[in-house]
Amino acid sequence: MTKPNVPIPSVDEVLRAEAGQLAVARFGHTATVAAVRTAIDDMRQLARNGTTSFQHTREETAARMACAAFEALERQGAPRLRRVFNLTGTVLHTNLGRAILANEAVTAADTAMRYPAALEFDIETGKRGERDDALRDLVCELTGAEDAIVVNNNAAAVLLVLNTLALGRETIVSRGELIEIGGAFRMPDIMSSAGTKLVETGTTNRTHMKDYAGSITASTALLLKVHTSNYLVQGFTKEVGTGALVELGREKAIPVVDDLGSGTLVDLTHYGLRRERTVRDAINDGADIVTFSGDKLLGGPQAGFIIGRKDLVSACARNPIKRAVRLDKIRLAALEATLKLYRDPDRLPERLPTLRFLTRPVAEIGLQAGRIAVLLGERLGSAWFVSVSALASQIGSGSLPLETIASAGIAVEPVDRRESGRRLDMLASSFRSLPVPVIGRIERGAFILDLRCLDDEKGFVDQLNKLAVAASVGQAP
Numbered sequence: 001m002t003k004p005n006v007p008i009p010s011v012d013e014v015l016r017a018e019a020g021q022l023a024v025a026r027f028g029h030t031a032t033v034a035a036v037r038t039a040i041d042d043m044r045q046l047a048r049n050g051t052t053s054f055q056h057t058r059e060e061t062a063a064r065m066a067c068a069a070f071e072a073l074e075r076q077g078a079p080r081l082r083r084v085f086n087l088t089g090t091v092l093h094t095n096l097g098r099a100i101l102a103n104e105a106v107t108a109a110d111t112a113m114r115y116p117a118a119l120e121f122d123i124e125t126g127k128r129g130e131r132d133d134a135l136r137d138l139v140c141e142l143t144g145a146e147d148a149i150v151v152n153n154n155a156a157a158v159l160l161v162l163n164t165l166a167l168g169r170e171t172i173v174s175r176g177e178l179i180e181i182g183g184a185f186r187m188p189d190i191m192s193s194a195g196t197k198l199v200e201t202g203t204t205n206r207t208h209m210k211d212y213a214g215s216i217t218a219s220t221a222l223l224l225k226v227h228t229s230n231y232l233v234q235g236f237t238k239e240v241g242t243g244a245l246v247e248l249g250r251e252k253a254i255p256v257v258d259d260l261g262s263g264t265l266v267d268l269t270h271y272g273l274r275r276e277r278t279v280r281d282a283i284n285d286g287a288d289i290v291t292f293s294g295d296k297l298l299g300g301p302q303a304g305f306i307i308g309r310k311d312l313v314s315a316c317a318r319n320p321i322k323r324a325v326r327l328d329k330i331r332l333a334a335l336e337a338t339l340k341l342y343r344d345p346d347r348l349p350e351r352l353p354t355l356r357f358l359t360r361p362v363a364e365i366g367l368q369a370g371r372i373a374v375l376l377g378e379r380l381g382s383a384w385f386v387s388v389s390a391l392a393s394q395i396g397s398g399s400l401p402l403e404t405i406a407s408a409g410i411a412v413e414p415v416d417r418r419e420s421g422r423r424l425d426m427l428a429s430s431f432r433s434l435p436v437p438v439i440g441r442i443e444r445g446a447f448i449l450d451l452r453c454l455d456d457e458k459g460f461v462d463q464l465n466k467l468a469v470a471a472s473v474g475q476a477p
Ligand SMILES: *Cc1c(COP(=O)(O)O)cnc(C)c1O
Pocket: 153, 154, 155, 156, 158, 179, 181, 185, 226, 227, 228, 229, 259, 260, 261, 262, 292, 293, 294, 303, 304, 397, 398
């Protein structure tokens, strides 16, 4: 068999094509030449394998390759970290970036990015300042703590505290609190990385004061309480609260650290949510150090707080590891702006997206679901059954692990139930292929979109006409 004679154009010929010129104008000469070379190599390979036959002129081939190069450049240029619609029903979804920020925080971060900032500079005296100064007073005001510093995230906060206050010595933790948060955050691993020896006390379901007391030795550096963020120990249980543990700690002169995980700054019952112990509660209970996240319930950028006794917090600030886990000016600016919103708790649900989502009335979400169900039903056609569905949202990120919030959304089910798993996977994939990917979940034979976090309804609806549900999805395989 003779291979088809494929006319392979030169790089210059491809660059001269209209799409080639557009590509140069948009992506620059160097990147375009590289993309064109790749396109030519790909074509040469196809021609060599005989897997392609062209009935085009040289110019036509050059034009097609210029288009291919343009598309490749466009794909490369698109951000890998893409915006998505979080319709999973988990408000603080760790894999989708947790909290989205308030406008005030976005503006502050924008300014910090565009201009020099007095990050470690005291404007009054003209002398060197401290990076944490901007936040210290605000955090202390909102929590009642004596002192505060911020680091990269709460995992770093815990690491820094343990390494500073318990290096080479023992840290006592209840067996009921040896958490794994997911990813690589397992309390025993963090402890060994921090260089402290984990001393487990009590049992999984019951830990008593006498367990802590009996585990204290001359090498005990810390008593650590850890919020069991993503599970509950229920039934025949006993735990020693921070307040009681502090009494023991004071008696033995051993600091008590309370790792709150999510850490809320306000009483959530004001907003109709279930009560979660606040950061101020932990400080009032006498915890010597309290650690918590910036991007969980607090609703700010990724960050970790270390607050509490001045001597202990400043020891953490002096640890060289602090330098390795410190915050940059962009997040510091966003965090300061977020924290300032807490001075006006009444308007917090309007201004802080996390709280706005958590407190959205289910009736309002239901109405939105009704509007969208009609449009989606039209778009998907007769092969799919689209309905408004009562749902239960989760807070996520280890906040109130068992609590769900009544919500509403859309359930999409294939009319033909044969191979419904495959059909649903393909449907979910079509939603993920939209310009702004839509992330839902598949549950009990339906593709579910929880609309609690859908604030950009127009943006969502406007792209529905691009929803390309493969023709085969609606039909029998
Ligand atoms: C989430 C969590 C952490 C880790 O916080 P990050 O901000 O994700 O680093 C640590 N401890 C507890 C109890 C948590 O819930």
